[in-house]
Amino acid sequence: MALTIISLIKQVPLPSEMRMGEDGLMDRTKAKSIINIDCTFGLEAGLQLKKQNPDARLIVCSMGPGSFDVALRTAISMGYDEAYLLSDRKLGGSDTYATGLAIATMLRHLGFSKDSKEPYIVLAGRQTSDGDTAHVPSQVAENLGIPQATFVESVKADGEGNVVAKRIIEGGYQMMKLPMPCMISLTPTGIPPRKPSLSGAIRARHLKITTFGIDDIGLGTEKIGINGSPTIVAKVVNIVSERPPITMSEGHNEASMVDSLIANLKKGGNVIVKKEDVAKKETERPDFPEKDFREGSRGILTWAEITNGTVSRPSLELLTPARNLATQLGEGTKVMTLMIGKNIAHLAQIMIEHGSDEVIVVEDDKLEEYLVLPFSSIFEQVIKARKPEIALFAATTSGRELAPRIGMKTDSGVTADCTGLEIGEYIDRKEKVIYTPILESRRPTYGESKLATILGFVCPQISTARAGTFEVPKRVENRKGIISTFKPVLKEKNFVVEILKTVRGGGGLQNLFEADIIVSGGRGTTNDSLGLIKGLSDALNSQGVNAEWACSRPVVDEGVVEYARQVGQTGKTIRPKLYIAVGISGAIQHIAGMKESEKIIAIDHNPKANIFHNADFGIVGEYQDILPELIDRVKAGFTFGIVPKK
């Protein structure tokens, strides 16, 4: 019973290292294509599995234009055996729903379905850098009808037909056991991809890659491409940087560098000169008939995610856009919240007091821990019963796998990781009709450089909202609402995945939201296990400043720090008054997690580090030299202009 390992990969433009064009803007046309970073971790996970199972067959699959050939051959040169490409012009414009469907169809064509006799594991990257949705793995799994684990860091086969995966969750991790076949999507925090070998490259050069068109795999045109996609991108605008150019410290040693920094802080750094917006001519709203496509669906459904026996903060934040949308929709639109767990009914009133009109409680002993299969099934049943027009999830690790799995069941498609949710309308000039009201989901994309507005035309319109973006609505004591219960049908097959262990670190996350100063250390600061980072934070605290310390991803990877202190992983955004980034290169995810900070100081030895493009003040130097100096200054009373509380 030979094991087959299937890696799904996508080729994307190189997100960093893009050259500055002559106009000073990033030149995307010159950007090279690479295998999406997360996907390369999937590829490596497959090669690691092969180490334990030397007889395993390694397959790599992709969907895209013929130029993806390069990515597939790279996978072969790393050690894969076979490559398949689904390539058809009719697939152009597919959203994540249609993509998931197409890929699942190709896998079935290759002989991999939920009823396959031979065991197999599908590996994928968590998300792609040009889409950032993290939907496709969930959607492929749902379409194939196999269990899944997303946001997985490492994976092992247990030799008994199961896969043991370490899944990253907020504040910790989970060990899960999944029966094969199953889908695993990998975060870029596990074992980094190996480099190709020359012998592999020679094999790749001579290997034939099988390319399928949609006819070859029996995929109809109605469900793919633009026609088969329940969502569309309605508008993309540039995100203009709100941060003025950096002021660099000058000096010949750490003391003079720090003097320079203090002087710069006093001066206040650069300010951005805002250009007056040229008033754009509003195109006239055409006199087309209005169409309400909701077909009787009404109300907004949110999910109350329970962690550590309490409602998670992002689920409370979600009630802000939910209430706002309800107001915009009018007609007494209700905000409903679904709460799933064991002994949780007492938490329902909290949701009401934060803004829910009705809390639907599902309780069962088997539902103590979140599991995507039963939870998505329960949602499907509640949606069928209640017919909400909109369903909102916090973009947590759970929300981001649950929403797309549900979207596949309801044929709705999903918009991921939104930072803006508004009710609007869509003028279809081809069909001469105005769709209204419609949910406009706005989300940053292309490495946070663009803001895309996504529309869905199938109810419920599903979106996930980035944690930290919206405020938690004020709690109104004794606010009235309905608390109801729902009894779903729970099938045994939805409980095939076993959670072996859940580990959550304490504190961390919450404190990061409340600190005035966050001192954050990157890969460059692990020599002393972040001793100097903590030292600066401690020194500030002894001065009466509310300071915390945090870190970037590689530090967590190296096992130096618990996941909860990681900035910029699962879309949580912190916004302290001052963020001090030390030895952090400035990966896009990290920047996304901290760029809302009022002021940012960057300290790194590499003057080219991306972090310097996203900071107000900078020092080029080794942290071992600069931080002791800074700590001395803090001990002498310097607090970066933040007024101590005491």
Place this chain on the structure above:
Amino acid sequence: MSKVDTVSTDVLIIGGGPSGLATAIHLADTLKKNGQSQKIMLIEKGSSIGAHILSGAVIKADVFKELLPDVEFSEIPFNAKVTRDQTVLLSEKRHFTLPFHIPYMNNKDNYIASLGQLCRYLAVKAEEKGVEIYPGFAVDEILYRDGKVIGAKTKDTGIDHNGNQLENFQAGTRVEAKITIFAEGTRGSLAKMLIQKFDLTKGHNEQVYSLGCKEVWSVPKGNIEAGQVYHTMGYPLNNDEFGGGFIYGLNDNKVAVGLVVGLDYKDPSFDVHDAMQIWKTTPYVSRILKGGKLVEYGAKTLPEGGYYAIPKLYVDNALIVGDSAGFLTMPALKGVHLAIKSGMLAAQTAANALANNDTSEKSLQQYETLVNNSMIYKDMYPVRNFRQAFESGLFFGGIQFGTQLITGGAGFLGRLRSHPDYQSTQKLSEYKKKPFKERFKGKLEFDKVLTFDKATDIYHSGVYHDEQQVVHLHIKDQEKFNAINIEQYGAPEQFFCSSEVYELHINKDGKKELRIHAENCMHCKTCDIKSPGDRITWVVPNGGNGPDFQNM
């Protein structure tokens, strides 16, 4: 997957520059003509062909017709034919155009080109002829059997800073070949090992080098026309420093500018990159760059020891071609045509050897004979003493060069010896003239419009190195390095490096330490050449690492 695979080929070419690609093309053609069918494999350390290629470049183009007889000459992507060619004597504020050409420096009928682009073109041609080209792989070991070269091995990857294997360890691949051709370019790291192992410089001069820093700019229309070639002598160099500037007009209102300086200079604080920035501030140069924008930066050394510094070119089963062998002619600093020619001659030799099934040293000796009967000899022999003459400074060098011109290259002193460049550097206490920083006081504040610090310049080189690997710059004896290079010489590494790899850090207590930022490395090899006491060895980093030149 962590086991070492062995693959085999008939001919292995290490390096995808002009010499390696010419070897590949001409060998493929010759084998085909002879009805032989043998496998040719070419490995290149750059992420793609051209990524590590940098040259001026004004090229003697005739050799391309010889290399590609079936190709329409106009198809070859040269940039522009030379239309004007002047040599200018510079001072800080003024210039004087020489009314004549310095002998051997006439560029009539030559072409300006991006050598990187030419190499990309040659690579396509080579692939069409059946050559297998593998860019992105570093070769760090020569394989021997019974003391004879039998191929080479690519570098192991997936190794941490300390040399330990990581979970994603990927063993290198052994490539066994009947003939291995070393075409690594200037100061090739394997060629250096080969030369040492077989003592191939015995009875020859030491190779000496120049460092060239180059920028490509996009300038407003009218600043310079495509095809215009200007060379400058003089400022900012003085009598101790051999070299000069170049300004080449390219298509699309681009211009290539650069400064080349012999690495036999004495001042331990001399900085070629910074000297180039100062050179750009002269009115003569700045008027051409005015209103323009920096597009690309790069740096590379050039072997300029000339004829007497060419090592023995062959051993059993192996040949050395191109810059690795030192095929470059002075004072024109031209090597591309010689690189290509040497590749073709090596190909001819290899084809014969394969046909006779004899790849022994004796059989491969034919290569040397061919070189000595070719235009390589004709170009290099008359100027065989040129560079050595200038070790004594420009003035006496000029006199000697004059006598060489009269005597057909011999001069009145016969064969002039040369010394490794690192021996020329003087200690802080020995160097009595104004050190670089004082000499150009007030001129080293770079405005980031016309002049750039190294950090800004290297940003325009696309340089990248994997974090997880052993630092590829090895200090041979750290204690001696601290005591001599830092204390006595003032760490010249921090100045001569073209890309801010070396930083002398002095902490509050005055403790000095050389820090290595290997990720900036431009692969110019200057540190391997110029570090006092020969204390730094440049080892090839992971394949695909290094600069990513587009049009250099």
